[in-house]
Amino acid sequence: MEMSDEDVALAVLREAESKEGILLAEVRLEERDKRHMAVKEGHISSAISSHDRGMNVRVVMRSGTGFASCNSISKVDGSALLRKAHRQAKGGRRRTPVSLSPEPAVKTTWEVHQKRPLADVSTEEKLRYIQGLDRAVMKTKVKVQGRFYELKDYEIESFFANSEGSRISSFLPRVVLEAMNLVSSKGESAQSIRDWGASGGWEKVTDWALDDVLPQEMKMLKVQLDKGKSVRPGTYDLVCGPEVAGIAAHESCGHPMEADRILGREMSQAGKSFVSPDMIGDRVGSEYATVIDDPTLPGSYGYYAYDEEGVKARPRFLYKEGLINEFLHNRETASKLGVQSNGSSRSEFYLREPIVRMANTFVAPGDFEDDEIFGDVKEGVLMHSFTEWNIDDKRYNQKYVSREAYFIEDGEIAGPAKNCVLEITTPGFWGAIDAVSKKLDFVSAECGKGDPMQAMSVFTGGPMIRLRKVALR
Amino acid sequence: MTSLKETASDLVHLARDEGAKDVVVEAFDRSIQLVRFSNSEVDSTLSWSEKHAHVFAAVGKRTLVTDIRDLGAAAEGVKALVRAVKNAPENKEYGGIASGRFKYKPGRPDPAIVSLKDPAKHVRDAIGSAHRAGADNVGGTLYVRHEVTGIASSGGALASDESASMELSVRAFSQPEASGHSVSVTPRLVALRAKETGARAGELSVMAKNPVQGEQGKFDIIVEPLFLGSIMHFSTRMMSAVIVDIGMSMYARRIGKKVASAGVTIADDPLMRSSSRRAFDHEGAPTRRNIVVKDGVLRTYLHNTSTAKKYRTKTTGNTGPFVPTLFTVPSQPVAFHPVVEPGDWDPEEMISETEHGLYFNNTWYTRFQNYATGEFSTIPRDTILRIEGGEVVGAVKNIRISDNMMSFWKSVDALSKDSQEVFWWDEASPPATLPTVRARQMNVTRSA
Numbered sequence: 001m002e003m004s005d006e007d008v009a010l011a012v013l014r015e016a017e018s019k020e021g022i023l024l025a026e027v028r029l030e031e032r033d034k035r036h037m038a039v040k041e042g043h044i045s046s047a048i049s050s051h052d053r054g055m056n057v058r059v060v061m062r063s064g065t066g067f068a069s070c071n072s073i074s075k076v077d078g079s080a081l082l083r084k085a086h087r088q089a090k091g092g093r094r095r096t097p098v099s100l101s102p103e104p105a106v107k108t109t110w111e112v113h114q115k116r117p118l119a120d121v122s123t124e125e126k127l128r129y130i131q132g133l134d135r136a137v138m139k140t141k142v143k144v145q146g147r148f149y150e151l152k153d154y155e156i157e158s159f160f161a162n163s164e165g166s167r168i169s170s171f172l173p174r175v176v177l178e179a180m181n182l183v184s185s186k187g188e189s190a191q192s193i194r195d196w197g198a199s200g201g202w203e204k205v206t207d208w209a210l211d212d213v214l215p216q217e218m219k220m221l222k223v224q225l226d227k228g229k230s231v232r233p234g235t236y237d238l239v240c241g242p243e244v245a246g247i248a249a250h251e252s253c254g255h256p257m258e259a260d261r262i263l264g265r266e267m268s269q270a271g272k273s274f275v276s277p278d279m280i281g282d283r284v285g286s287e288y289a290t291v292i293d294d295p296t297l298p299g300s301y302g303y304y305a306y307d308e309e310g311v312k313a314r315p316r317f318l319y320k321e322g323l324i325n326e327f328l329h330n331r332e333t334a335s336k337l338g339v340q341s342n343g344s345s346r347s348e349f350y351l352r353e354p355i356v357r358m359a360n361t362f363v364a365p366g367d368f369e370d371d372e373i374f375g376d377v378k379e380g381v382l383m384h385s386f387t388e389w390n391i392d393d394k395r396y397n398q399k400y401v402s403r404e405a406y407f408i409e410d411g412e413i414a415g416p417a418k419n420c421v422l423e424i425t426t427p428g429f430w431g432a433i434d435a436v437s438k439k440l441d442f443v444s445a446e447c448g449k450g451d452p453m454q455a456m457s458v459f460t461g462g463p464m465i466r467l468r469k470v471a472l473r
Numbered sequence: 474m475t476s477l478k479e480t481a482s483d484l485v486h487l488a489r490d491e492g493a494k495d496v497v498v499e500a501f502d503r504s505i506q507l508v509r510f511s512n513s514e515v516d517s518t519l520s521w522s523e524k525h526a527h528v529f530a531a532v533g534k535r536t537l538v539t540d541i542r543d544l545g546a547a548a549e550g551v552k553a554l555v556r557a558v559k560n561a562p563e564n565k566e567y568g569g570i571a572s573g574r575f576k577y578k579p580g581r582p583d584p585a586i587v588s589l590k591d592p593a594k595h596v597r598d599a600i601g602s603a604h605r606a607g608a609d610n611v612g613g614t615l616y617v618r619h620e621v622t623g624i625a626s627s628g629g630a631l632a633s634d635e636s637a638s639m640e641l642s643v644r645a646f647s648q649p650e651a652s653g654h655s656v657s658v659t660p661r662l663v664a665l666r667a668k669e670t671g672a673r674a675g676e677l678s679v680m681a682k683n684p685v686q687g688e689q690g691k692f693d694i695i696v697e698p699l700f701l702g703s704i705m706h707f708s709t710r711m712m713s714a715v716i717v718d719i720g721m722s723m724y725a726r727r728i729g730k731k732v733a734s735a736g737v738t739i740a741d742d743p744l745m746r747s748s749s750r751r752a753f754d755h756e757g758a759p760t761r762r763n764i765v766v767k768d769g770v771l772r773t774y775l776h777n778t779s780t781a782k783k784y785r786t787k788t789t790g791n792t793g794p795f796v797p798t799l800f801t802v803p804s805q806p807v808a809f810h811p812v813v814e815p816g817d818w819d820p821e822e823m824i825s826e827t828e829h830g831l832y833f834n835n836t837w838y839t840r841f842q843n844y845a846t847g848e849f850s851t852i853p854r855d856t857i858l859r860i861e862g863g864e865v866v867g868a869v870k871n872i873r874i875s876d877n878m879m880s881f882w883k884s885v886d887a888l889s890k891d892s893q894e895v896f897w898w899d900e901a902s903p904p905a906t907l908p909t910v911r912a913r914q915m916n917v918t919r920s921a
Contacts, residue, residue: 032640038803040719043565048796049538051550056521065517071525071542088518091593094515127562145845146720150802179517182720182845189845191721244778264512266614268644268654269898271837271854294545351521371504390838390873392852394650397871397920399850401842419842423873451509452900455799471921 005073006030010427012057012078013104016163017088024060024100024331028308029053031035031075032198032349033119034154039130041147042138047123052364054350055257060100062094067353083210089206101313101334101341105165110305114173114201119155120351121202126151129205130177136180136192137209138203143217145189148180156349168277174301174457176444181219190221192193192403197301197444197457213264228418230409231429233473235467237380238422238432239373242441244400245363245462249279250447252426254361256395257318257326258344258449261356270449271393273425274426275324277337285322285430288366288465292317293328295359301444302339304346304457309369319430330356348454355450363462373437373464379410381417381472399423421473432467439463476505477623478633480544481526484551485625488530491555495531495570496627497756497795498551499730500524500544503620508593512797514602515593526564527755527795529570530554534563534779538795538803547768566783570641571758571792572628576743578744578759579752582619585662592617592639599671603729603865606675608653618748630757638748640896640904644855645674650684650870653677653854654835658748658894660902663795677834680868681856687872689918695823695860695911698893700836701813702901704799704849707839709741709808709880709903711762713791716805716844718825720882722849724771725877732771733882739767741775741791742906743809747894749904751809756792760809763789769883775806780846800899811905816888820909823887825863827911832858832865835876837900850918875918887911 009027017024031053038045041291055078056069066088068081092098130149130271137144153175160168176197183190194217240248256273260266263277294315295304302312309331317325327337330345333356374382384404391398400422407414442461449456475483475502478732493761504522508515526541528551537558541550595643596615603611616669619637624630641657655673696704711722726733735738743751743760753759756777765773777792793807801807834856842848850873857869889909896904 026517036803040566045564045566046538047536048538048540048803049563050542050796052540054541054542064515067517067519069521071523084520088520092515092517093593096512123557124560124562142616148719148721148802152699180719180721189720189843191841191843191845193721212619230515264612265509265513265516265611267610267646268614268642272649277516351523353517355517388840388842388848390840390850390852392871393837393854397852397873399873399875399918414888421875423918423920448899451898453799468594 008075008078021061027161029159030392031157036152037042038150038393042134056350057085059085061089062097063445064089064094069351069468070071076089088255088377099335100331107167108208109169111171112199116202136215140215141217142222143184147180148177152176185222185225188225195235199303200299224416228416231417231420235469236472237377238470239382240465241384243385243443245465246460249363251391253318254358258356259327259329274394274396277323282324286433287321288436289319289322289430289432290364291319298362299366300360302359307343307345308347309345313342313343316342328356352454357456360459364438365438365440368435370437371465375411377408396426428437433465434468435466437463480625481625488853493530496704497529499624500526506617508596508615509514510596513611518920524572530558531606532558534567535561536564536567537561540796554813568779570628571595571756571778575759577632577752578719579634579859580636580750582635583661586637587619595667602668602671605677606672607679608647608675610646613643621689623702624757626757632726634752643671643674645678651681658896660748677856684868684870687869691914693827693913695832696917698895698907700833701907702895703836705811705905709811713806714774714776721844729772733769735769735886736790737769740764740812741808742812747810749810753789754792755794760790774905777806813906815890815892818889823911843861849878850875872917872919876916881912885910
């Protein structure tokens with residue numbers, strides 16, 4: 001990004017100083033190179049590229065918040081956005097005046113290093129890579145329909161400045177591969193819709209080893225179809241693999257701990273929360289239930305060093321040893337609840353307002369070995385991964401249906417369990433945990449929230465966790 | 474000032490001069506205002522504007538797409554695209570673009586929406602009405618949209634379109650677990666029913682008071698248009714030929730077969746007056762009303778030119794955006810304005826003729842165990858009413874419908890005579906015109 005763009009941002013902030021009643025003015029400039037390609041049944045289906053640049057201006061006043069954005073960067077545009085955002089903030093007529101947590105001004109630069117820059121890998125090489133995955137899947141001889149693979153990668157160069165003196169430049173490359181497959185066998189089918197994402201260069205893609213992982217997935221689904229037996233409805237011990245632990249951490253811990261939900265700002269669309277502001281310290285799970293949201297995990301899909309309000313990112317212990325411990329905050333929610341922001345403000349891109357979001361949410365590891373987790377399970381199920389899932393808008397009633405599951409008999413993994421269903425409340429899930437393994441694993445995902453909907457890159461994850469006596473069917 | 478249509482046409486000619494064979498350029502100029510409200514007051518006002526162009530170029534079966542975000546540098550962008558496409562790998566499924574001498578029916582935006590200065594007034598009207606109806610906490614969104622589009626192609630497309638619309642979504646709470654949701658979606662300012670929408674959400678929230686834990690089992694379910702909008706979101710997606718191709722559709726190999734009860738007719742009607750009216754698809758083919766399901770039988774998938782060629786039929790004028798949106802995959806044909814044809818029932822009649830059932834205002838988080846078979850679940854939210862012996866006997870909470878989407882459609886036995894345009898978040902989307910319907914014997918589950 002050229003210096004002249006930064007001058008634009010600073011000129012807009014100088015102009016904001018002349019406006020009365022502004023608590024905070026922010027300007028974000030963003031430039032993004034993006035590539036997106038798709039391969040369907042081995043054939044190239046689409047190749048798209050774009051270069052995007054734009055800016056936004058956010059104005060916070062006691063009377064309200066205004067946010068204006070456009071896909072160009074110039075002093076004229078910046079001034080127009082400022083006027084619009086100021087008018088919007090002024091016209092908010094808030095009965096409960098807006099306030100912001102005091103945060104230090106930051107002047108810094110951060111970036112994610114790429115060993116092999118995404119931009120240096122040609123379209124042809126990327127397409128060959130995806131077609132190679134398809135061939136690897138075909139070699140399994142498993143009947144797989146669809147075989148639809150999308151690879152998206154982009155670099156975001158950003159400059160953030162606010163009226164309090166923060167000046168933050170950043171560079172963030174990200175890559176994600178999405179795979180949709182439908183395995184058929186003996187008149188039945190099973191779907192696999194999975195993502196692999198990271199912050200970094202092309203080396204992340206090779207680390208995923210998908211030419212091995214995807215064929216294994218297809219073979220596994222065929223075994224589930226051919227040999228899987230339904231779970232007889234009843235009460236069992238359940239071992240959740242990292243993918244299932246991760247989705248539960250995201251859905252029934254991360255989301256209900258977003259302070260904007262708790263305070264009602266998302267009440268009409270994404271919903272509210274079963275958690276209320278006075279529940280810090282309340283028990284929601286067993287002593288083994290610790291869930292962390294950490295944007296600073298190197299290479300993670302949800303990585304960032306400073307949030308969209310210029311607050312330094314840090315790990316947040318949401319549930320700690322079964323107790324509600326810390327909400328996810330931006331500056332406004334933090335101020336309302338009398339704490340500091342913990343750097344949870346994110347936006348999908350420059351046209352969208354920053355709101356409270358998760359980053360990388362996972363169950364904290366424990367001290368059990370994986371095989372110890374099964375050790376004293378007499379009759380149970382290992383739900384290794386899931387396909388269907390959902391949760392209500394207060395984040396209390398959730399459902400997970402297995403993609404890969406196995407019966408456990410007398411401490412040993414027995415045959416595959418097909419379409420095992422866990423439908424459970426949030427305290428029911430977190431309260432039933434009595435063992436957590438040492439080894440962490442992560443899955444990437446796109447989290448949806450906001451008006452309009454903003455897809456946000458995140459990790460979910462955890463170790464293996466054991467739940468005692470839960471209802472399965 | 475050069476119109477977007479002229480800009481698109483100039484870029485098509487440039488791409489052709491540079492050596493591209495097939496070219497589509499669609500240029501957009503859109504501006505959107507959003508008033509968000511929560512806790513019964515405006516929490517923020519947002520606005521954004523974008524001018525950009527999607528450019529598709531093909532040389533033989535080599536195809537590439539770019540999104541030119543700086544129209545001032547569009548010529549350089551097009552030249553670079555054409556240089557790149559000559560060396561791009563072949564897209565074997567590419568079947569060309571729509572071509573012909575096209576006639577279009579462009580829309581006329583309501584100038585009252587285009588020039589609207591104070592959208593927050595309508596929000597305050599809605600909040601006030603919801604409170605008067607018995608709510609004590611109200612949230613929602615009001616979108617004001619204005620979009621001008623110009624399209625040109627080497628296949629003969631050359632057109633402009635313009636639209637303006639407003640979408641008011643109001644969710645009202647009378648108790649922490651008693652809420653109602655109502656929307657008003659319209660291309661005409663005079664048809665925006667802000668007070669009525671707020672009042673309806675408030676009334677529903679009062680009906681939802683003191684909910685008790687719902688029970689598992691089989692119930693006849695009556696679902697309002699907002700709920701049906703979420704079902705349509707997934708059903709119409711699965712009617713897209715590309716989604717069928719990739720194995721993620723319960724409609725695969727079902728053309729000519731029964732996929733719904735005989736009373737169900739589903740169309741995509743981009744030309745009816747609605748908030749998603751459009752004159753052309755993203756290839757530049759004129760849009761038209763397509764009947765996808767007629768009297769319960771699947772007649773066609775939604776096609777672009779390439780998928781139509783593969784399926785040995787003609788495009789239905791449903792080419793999706795060349796640059797996919799959050800919920801589309803590349804090259805996916807899309808529905809623009811789904812319609813379920815109304816029936817001859819009143820919702821009150823449906824209730825009085827239901828022995829053991831549930832009435833649903835809204836739903837969210839619809840997810841599939843298997844798109845190919847239709848196994849799914851969805852979580853009803855807002856007002857849920859228990860019906861016994863033809864009467865509402867109370868409000869219910871904490872339940873889930875866990876069933877099969879094809880079974881849902883096949884068990885529809887009553888459709889209301891009145892329809893409503895609905896559009897809510899990304900759940901009930903795209904905008905659709907839908908009745909209230911009743912489906913028999915759906916499976917309801919709950920947390921243990």
